[in-house]
Amino acid sequence: MDTVLAITQIIALVCFSILSIILIVVLLRVKTLVIEAQENLREIRARSVPLLDNLEAITSKVRAISESVDEQVEGVREAITSIRGVAEDIVLLERRVQERVEGPVLDTVAYLVAIIKGLRTFIERVRA
Numbered sequence: 001m002d003t004v005l006a007i008t009q010i011i012a013l014v015c016f017s018i019l020s021i022i023l024i025v026v027l028l029r030v031k032t033l034v035i036e037a038q039e040n041l042r043e044i045r046a047r048s049v050p051l052l053d054n055l056e057a058i059t060s061k062v063r064a065i066s067e068s069v070d071e072q073v074e075g076v077r078e079a080i081t082s083i084r085g086v087a088e089d090i091v092l093l094e095r096r097v098q099e100r101v102e103g104p105v106l107d108t109v110a111y112l113v114a115i116i117k118g119l120r121t122f123i124e125r126v127r128a
Contacts, residue, residue, distance in 0.1 A: 008126065012126070015122060019115060019118075019119070022111065022115060023115075026108055026111050026112070029104055029107075029108060030108060032104075033100075033101055033104050033105065033108075036100055036101070037097070037101060040093070040096075040097050040100075043093075044093065047089070047093075051086055054082060054086075058078075058079050058082065061078070061079070062079070
């Protein structure tokens, strides 16, 4: 009886060690994802400052455009083109971030689910 208990304890410790190693690997992947997300946020912040400067320039242009109909038409076209480009850049950046983050996050969740199922199965087998 003591031998069976000792073997069971050894198996449990080995499983726990393997689980710990897998958890470390998963946490390292999560850390990498967080670092990438942080870099992407820095990139967004770096790009938003010039956009705000551009917005200020566009506002001053709109004042000048109100003085002349010809200048208004031309200024509106430039503003629309600039805003369209900014919107496209934001959409592309959003897609890039989603593509980079979504897969690893889903993999991490899958690993965690597999670990939980494995632990549940192990516990059920140990109890039986």
